[in-house]
Amino acid sequence: MGLRRVAVVGAGMTKFVRRAQETGRELAWEAVSKALESCEMTLDQIDCVVMGTAPDAFDGVHMKSEWLADGAGAWGKPYMRGYVGGGTGVFAPAQGWYHVASGLFDTCLVVCEEKMSPTQPHPQAAFNSIFDNITERPLGPNLLWIFAIEMNAYMNRYGLKKEDIALVSVKNKRNAADHPASLLGDPNITVQDVLNSEVLAWPVQRLDVSPVTDGAVAIVLAADSVARRVTPKPIWIEGIGWCLDTAYWTNRDLSYPTYVEEAARRAYAMAGIKEPRKEIHIAEPYDPFDYKELHHLEGLMLFDKGKAPEATALGITQRNGDLPVCPSGGLLGVGNPIAAAGLMKIAELFWQLRGEAGKRQVPGNPRRGVAQAWGDLMQVGTVVVMGK
Amino acid sequence: MNRTVDIVGVGWSGFRAISPDVSYKEMTFEAATRAYADAGIDPRNDVQGFVTAAEDYHEGTSIFDEYTPDQLGAALRPMHTISGDGLHALAAAYMQIASGLMDVVVVEAHSKASNILTLNHITAFAEDPTFERPLAIHPLALAGLEMQMLLSAGRFTLEQCAQVVVKNKNNALANPAAAHGAAIGRKTVLESQVVASPLTRLMAAPHADGAIVMVLADSDTAKRLKGKPVRVRGIGWANDTPALDSRDWLHAQYARKSAEMAYRIAGIRHPRSEIDFAEVDDTFAYKELQHLEALQLAKPGEAGILTAQGATERDGELPVNPGGGCLGVGSLLDANGLARVLEVVLQLRGEAGARQLKNVKTGLAFTWRGVPTTSGAAVVLSN
Numbered sequence: 001m002g003l004r005r006v007a008v009v010g011a012g013m014t015k016f017v018r019r020a021q022e023t024g025r026e027l028a029w030e031a032v033s034k035a036l037e038s039c040e041m042t043l044d045q046i047d048c049v050v051m052g053t054a055p056d057a058f059d060g061v062h063m064k065s066e067w068l069a070d071g072a073g074a075w076g077k078p079y080m081r082g083y084v085g086g087g088t089g090v091f092a093p094a095q096g097w098y099h100v101a102s103g104l105f106d107t108c109l110v111v112c113e114e115k116m117s118p119t120q121p122h123p124q125a126a127f128n129s130i131f132d133n134i135t136e137r138p139l140g141p142n143l144l145w146i147f148a149i150e151m152n153a154y155m156n157r158y159g160l161k162k163e164d165i166a167l168v169s170v171k172n173k174r175n176a177a178d179h180p181a182s183l184l185g186d187p188n189i190t191v192q193d194v195l196n197s198e199v200l201a202w203p204v205q206r207l208d209v210s211p212v213t214d215g216a217v218a219i220v221l222a223a224d225s226v227a228r229r230v231t232p233k234p235i236w237i238e239g240i241g242w243c244l245d246t247a248y249w250t251n252r253d254l255s256y257p258t259y260v261e262e263a264a265r266r267a268y269a270m271a272g273i274k275e276p277r278k279e280i281h282i283a284e285p286y287d288p289f290d291y292k293e294l295h296h297l298e299g300l301m302l303f304d305k306g307k308a309p310e311a312t313a314l315g316i317t318q319r320n321g322d323l324p325v326c327p328s329g330g331l332l333g334v335g336n337p338i339a340a341a342g343l344m345k346i347a348e349l350f351w352q353l354r355g356e357a358g359k360r361q362v363p364g365n366p367r368r369g370v371a372q373a374w375g376d377l378m379q380v381g382t383v384v385v386m387g388k
Numbered sequence: 389m390n391r392t393v394d395i396v397g398v399g400w401s402g403f404r405a406i407s408p409d410v411s412y413k414e415m416t417f418e419a420a421t422r423a424y425a426d427a428g429i430d431p432r433n434d435v436q437g438f439v440t441a442a443e444d445y446h447e448g449t450s451i452f453d454e455y456t457p458d459q460l461g462a463a464l465r466p467m468h469t470i471s472g473d474g475l476h477a478l479a480a481a482y483m484q485i486a487s488g489l490m491d492v493v494v495v496e497a498h499s500k501a502s503n504i505l506t507l508n509h510i511t512a513f514a515e516d517p518t519f520e521r522p523l524a525i526h527p528l529a530l531a532g533l534e535m536q537m538l539l540s541a542g543r544f545t546l547e548q549c550a551q552v553v554v555k556n557k558n559n560a561l562a563n564p565a566a567a568h569g570a571a572i573g574r575k576t577v578l579e580s581q582v583v584a585s586p587l588t589r590l591m592a593a594p595h596a597d598g599a600i601v602m603v604l605a606d607s608d609t610a611k612r613l614k615g616k617p618v619r620v621r622g623i624g625w626a627n628d629t630p631a632l633d634s635r636d637w638l639h640a641q642y643a644r645k646s647a648e649m650a651y652r653i654a655g656i657r658h659p660r661s662e663i664d665f666a667e668v669d670d671t672f673a674y675k676e677l678q679h680l681e682a683l684q685l686a687k688p689g690e691a692g693i694l695t696a697q698g699a700t701e702r703d704g705e706l707p708v709n710p711g712g713g714c715l716g717v718g719s720l721l722d723a724n725g726l727a728r729v730l731e732v733v734l735q736l737r738g739e740a741g742a743r744q745l746k747n748v749k750t751g752l753a754f755t756w757r758g759v760p761t762t763s764g765a766a767v768v769l770s771n
Binding site for chain 1: 471
């Protein structure tokens with residue numbers, strides 16, 4: 001199709017924390033300045049800015065992206081906020097891609113910020129307002145409940161036990177112990193710890209879930225000609241895809257994320273990937289809950305339906321396994337500032353593919369990775385394939 | 389890459405001051421059905437992507453993008469929301485097509501403003517929570533302050549602002565879709581209730597409900613479709629700072645930069661002579677004047693004079709808001725930009741009925757996201 005080539009040339013992130021002292025604008029700026037510094041660029045060289053941030057209700061600011069504009073480095077620039085709920089963090093780089101690939105811009109700064117801590121006592125209250133205002137909200141639903149329904153559907157379909165799923169949480173929280181920005185890294189956590197943690201909504205227990213987090217991540221995108229001037233190691237965005245399913249989530253087969261598969265098929269086709277299991281070397285699927293990593297690995301067609309738990313038990317998804325999954329530590333370990341968590345996965349692939357992931361570096365000189373996020377009412381999949 | 393992009397179908401529902409009988413989904417469905425029929429497409433087979441523009445707090449729903457696909461025929465398709473104006477969403481669709489990623493993309497925006505009981509409180513919630521919100525600034529007071537500053541700087545007179553209202557509400561009478569048309573005089577405008585001195589009630593756009601859907605396609609695909617294509621020649625958008633204390637209150641930099649980008653892409657060097665008519669944000673009457681100058685359609689201090697002379701009337705040398713603008717159509721919140729584009733498209737297609745302009749080939753649409761933002765977007769369209 002002769003698409004313009006677009007690369008990630010810089011990345012930066014704040015620490016992911018439970019309650020940041022900084023405002024959202026300050027968090028965004030910290031990530032932006034680190035990303036610019038990483039590729040020795042200045043704001044003057046940035047042609048446009050893309051913002052990704054999830055519900056305004058978290059920060060408690062209407063038209064949140066307008067308020068964040070200064071922090072995101074958008075003063076005087078074309079600036080646009082894309083929004084697909086929890087899928088936003090991996091959608092934002094896809095949106096940055098089409099800004100540059102359209103030929104309108106040569107460089108694009110992609111910024112994702114989330115500050116969940118202003119919602120007191122807990123952001124679950126803000127999540128109540130995501131439900132249909134006529135058919136669902138009167139029931140007082142809770143996000144954990146609907147994910148418990150989905151987790152149950154997945155476990156029942158394939159006869160999975162809690163132990164099979166808790167392994168994901170253990171792996172990711174252990175991986176995160178090597179991430180300098182992580183909130184919940186723990187090198188010693190065990191499956192028993194997860195199984196013994198407080199039950200929130202069966203089968204979901206506290207350590208099955210990622211934490212409430214504040215944080216921001218930024219990356220710099222550049223067109224082919226600019227990218228090669230900026231860095232000897234550009235990481236190319238090879239494929240993008242996104243897919244939004246119906247709002248009527250109760251009508252969906254919850255045991256398999258078809259919308260993730262649809263998004264992945266588009267991203268793989270664009271990247272020229274025919275056999276994802278052979279051609280993808282690292283995966284950063286969205287893991288706000290431990291079962292979601294398994295769910296998404298299957299949706300990404302990296303494992304057969306119902307087979308991701310077995311692969312996890314065999315160690316295939318460990319950092320030194322055949323297919324390292326969430327070597328960053330994921331949302332379960334690094335933290336889950338919604339949109340920023342998705343972009344963190346893109347930053348992780350950038351560092352891994354450049355061989356700059358430090359103690360988290362996966363062995364074997366990986367050359368291609370996939371990142372994925374998920375959101376809304378168990379409804380949207382966003383996928384980005386990156387390669388060197 | 390760098391493919392040319394056309395608007396190949398438009399559809400709308402409304403616009404009305406209140407719409408108790410229909411939901412936003414029903415309005416969107418109606419607008420989409422019309423747009424698809426206009427373009428001669430089937431959304432399930434002929435469309436690669438969908439973009440909607442919406443803000444959570446306007447909808448009363450967090451993560452509103454959940455509820456966007458079904459009424460457009462977009463379920464299980466690439467669809468995303470832009471938390472911005474409909475014109476930003478149009479720009480997103482434009483880029484998806486220009487990049488070569490997609491051939492046909494649908495854009496949607498709507499307003500259900502009548503559902504919002506306390507819109508001014510919600511708008512105030514867009515002010516900075518640390519530095520500005522403690523001052524409890526009413527959103528209209530921000531407009532009043534800006535208007536006073538421009539008056540003091542001698543950019544225009546109160547009479548000229550009133551004339552904008554008279555013109556736009558009168559234009560709206562010829563637009564069957566406009567909710568707030570009226571035949572009134574300047575005196576009525578000036579003597580209406582002062583809401584934030586010097587701003588009077590009739591100088592601020594009232595709200596309306598409605599939905600707008602547009603179908604965009606690359607020019608090759610457009611040739612195969614049955615609709616009358618209108619070329620997107622240039623598009624631009626920009627932000628000044630959101631901070632009240634450090635923005636350029638005088639010059640509407642967001643409008644200047646949006647237009648500069650759109651003109652650059654369209655290859656327009658002399659906007660005043662190359663643009664035949666404009667649909668320009670007039671959320672507040674003075675904004676039409678300020679924006680016309682920032683868009684280089686009038687020299688600094690000239691927009692008010694041109695308005696008083698009748699140059700911006702439908703039969704004037706530079707018709708502005710022939711469809712009635714926000715003042716006459718009603719402010720459609722996040723759909724305002726698409727309402728401006730809709731009028732430009734209808735005029736360029738020669739389908740504007742009683743308000744049809746003669747011999748128009750190129751039109752400009754410009755939108756602003758309202759107080760307290762400094763966010764704007766512009767598009768140049770040609771037939």
